[in-house]
Amino acid sequence: xxxxxxxxxxxxxxxxxxxxxxxxxxxxxxxxxxxxxxxxxxxxxxxxxxxxxxxxxxxxxxxxxxxxxxxxxxxxxxxxxxxxxxxxxxxxxxxxxxxxxxxxxxxxxx
Numbered sequence: 001x002x003x004x005x006x007x008x009x010x011x012x013x014x015x016x017x018x019x020x021x022x023x024x025x026x027x028x029x030x031x032x033x034x035x036x037x038x039x040x041x042x043x044x045x046x047x048x049x050x051x052x053x054x055x056x057x058x059x060x061x062x063x064x065x066x067x068x069x070x071x072x073x074x075x076x077x078x079x080x081x082x083x084x085x086x087x088x089x090x091x092x093x094x095x096x097x098x099x100x101x102x103x104x105x106x107x108x109x110x
Contacts, residue, residue: 005060009069012053017073019046021081068107075100 019042026039057066075097082089089097 002060005057008053008057008060009066012050012057012070013073013076015046015050015053016070017076017080019043019050020073020077021084022046024081065108068104071100072104 022039022043026036026043029035029039054066054070078093078097079089081087082093
């Protein structure tokens with residue numbers, strides 16, 4: 001497997017996760033439009049970079065392997081934004097995260 005391909009995958013996951021967090025943070029700045037514009041711009045740029053990284057990763061891997069791997073971004077958002085926003089991770093969350101990661105490992109290793 002190509003290291004460059006995996007770098008594209010990682011970049012796609014991180015940029016996509018960052019874009020979603022920026023979108024969520026932008027919703028808190030209704031009165032302060034400058035922060036809203038900055039966060040929306042950051043989100044749009046991050047989505048663009050995630051799209052490009054995902055496109056480039058498809059040159060190295062089949063879509064049946066990459067699509068499940070890209071869902072790791074959802075796990076990053078649950079854990080990362082949840083911690084940032086002061087939310088606690090319950091045992092149900094932890095079990096769901098563990099099962100999701102196990103599913104991704106099984107798909108990629110097949």
